[in-house]
Amino acid sequence: MSPSERRTAYVLKMYPRFSETFVVNELLAVEAAGERVDVFSLRAPVDGRFHEQLAAVRAPVTYVRSSGLRAADVWAALAAARAELPGLAGCLDELLSADVADAVQALEVAVEVRRRGIGHVHAHFASVATTVARLAARLADVPYSFTAHAKDIFHEDVDPEDLRRKLRDAAGVVTVSDYNVAHLRRAHGPATSRLQRVYNGLDLGAFRFADPVDRRPVVAAVGRLVEKKGFDTLLDAAALLAADGVPFRVELVGTGPCEGALREQVDRLGLGDVVRLRGALPQGRVREVVQSASVFAAPCVVGADGNRDGLPTVLLEAMALGTPCVTTPVTGIPEAVRHDVTGLLVPERDAARLAAALRRLLEDGALRSRLATGARALVEEEFDVRRQAVRLRALFAGEHEAVPA
Template sequence: MYPRFSETFVVTELLSMQRLGVDLEVFSLRYPVDGRFHPSLAEMRAPVTYLKHGGLRAADVWAALGAARAAVPEVDAHLDELLAAEVGDAVQALELAVAVRERGITHLHAHFASVATTVARLAALLTGITYSVTAHAKDIFHEEVDPADLRRKVADARAVVTVSDYNLAHLRAELGPDAGRVRRVYNGLDLRGFPYADPGDRPPVVAAVGRLVEKKGFADLLEAVAVLVGSGRKVEVELVGAGPLADDLRARRDRLGLADVVHLRGPLPQDEVSRVVAGAACFAAPCVVGADGNRDGLPTVLLEAMALGTPVVSTPVTGIPEVVHDDATGLLVPERDPQALAVALGRLLDDALLRRRLAAAARELVETEFDTTRQAARVAETFA
């Protein structure tokens, strides 16, 4: 889905590639649904094509096959692959294959190793071009991931990128030699949009940002804040995001007596998110592994907080310890441990010197390892 409000890392990467001179087109499998857009989208010059999705009739399927056979005669040789796919995926692959052939596209890159890679792989197979993929989190960790399907996608790709060393180790353990060409490239930030500010004199505000889903651990954050308030501490929480657990979190907040403490702001555009995070004394990302195996790869918003000079508290889930080095670039606490989370947040709220020390080291790390121009160039190298 392009653009997707919660996937700022895709737009950041595209804009960086655009500045590097990569000739881009965007193909989206779904229409955007939330009606909110980040201002940076105005900078995108790449054309966007929305492939057919949903409401397909038999006539649509035959029309897509006929159009593809006319433009891509090789389709007949790969009918078995098309018939093995979901009908909607096959139709989108046929439409994409026609665009590839008519527009002289030489390579496809898919974000997420799920349906996007299914379509890219089929279109590449039909047209004889190459494809690559960036694997993130749900697309490799969720209980619904088919190991055989993932193995085939990784084996057939020219290159596979993933966003943390944790993910890289997981793929190598799961796929063995087929994962030999997978490389780690962290998601990048355009640091021009995340100016560093000293956190020493900020008010006692905890910021948290993300989709309101289990893996973000926001239920634990509410419990931790209840501990802080119960100890007589003055604190406020700015929680930004939307998602299926919004009503549950609101009910939990009210049950804990935190209606005047925890402010559920809903989704905000990037510039407003940065303003909220930059004004907080600390940032909480108490991520957990969900009951369905879903988990974060390495939350981009965590990197954004570190870039802005807001010290972070998080958990040692997936790739997070690769950037949050405990008591060096942030604080780590066990997942699903509200008491430990409360203690860590209390340390940051109380100690301006600690905030300054952690924030300065975190910014240095982000500048060294997460600059978008360098990261996007590494991904673009896989297209050649």
């Protein structure tokens, strides 16, 4: 099949998802590079907020049944698959051992893969999306690949044997940082022979760099309000800055399960005049908040359950826009934020060190300018989504590139 005829299925747990801008960026980039893509979403979206660039994605989206399945639905899926999937009989044992919903979704995806002439299946996250993608690819007799991120490989609920099987059976595996590559190699050895690192990329044309030398004393922070983002430490640092009389304001954008606790912390620390919780904002407004700030704070931590960020896309966006970053050396973050070169690193959960780094950047315009310039140069060199799309298309074509040991 020629590259212009090649067609790839993306299997995603939920599409679109407001917090997964990297998926939309990737879809747009691989389509711009010439890939024909079909999206299969295993869950219907539950969030009414969508990014503006979503409208530019050309891929058709199929929502696969995931709930309310009756016995009749299972038998109907098997009957439909029998006529389309010559290899069905050889996969019956695995189908019967799978979760019923996963098995039915895999059957439905596999049938569509065959009907549409799709030659490759790719999933994001090594959890349920890859479970369905792997089984669907086996049923349809096509190769599959997946991208491993963070929670799907670090969380305490990850089944090592299941992940090892997915790594071993895949035609290629992508993960988003060198840190992840090293972790997966230590944990899963020979099963990682087809593993490669491909950073999540940005469409740099959408992120205009501006020198931060003369910006107002504002600290921006963006993300889901969950433990791994470390925003409670940011508020503790803000209290230290306020106690020292430092003029500043914090703009915290996002929603999530920790919102109530964070609002209570703002009240308890007397930060109502300097910290504003902005809720969710459209992507264009988020960029305005970030680019008008003197500092971007991402005090990421490893959660009690092992959950952590991989390499937050919003951190790369801040670097591209020219907003110097203060963050922590969690997982792949130091691959982008190199201390005193492209940003500042502080230990996780250390409010005093975080406050000191924020103060340095709030008060030193020349330092802000130097770090921002270095950060933009690194993003252009390593995180351009067009370069990542070339590597992904090669992976879909079977030209995997394992990371050197």
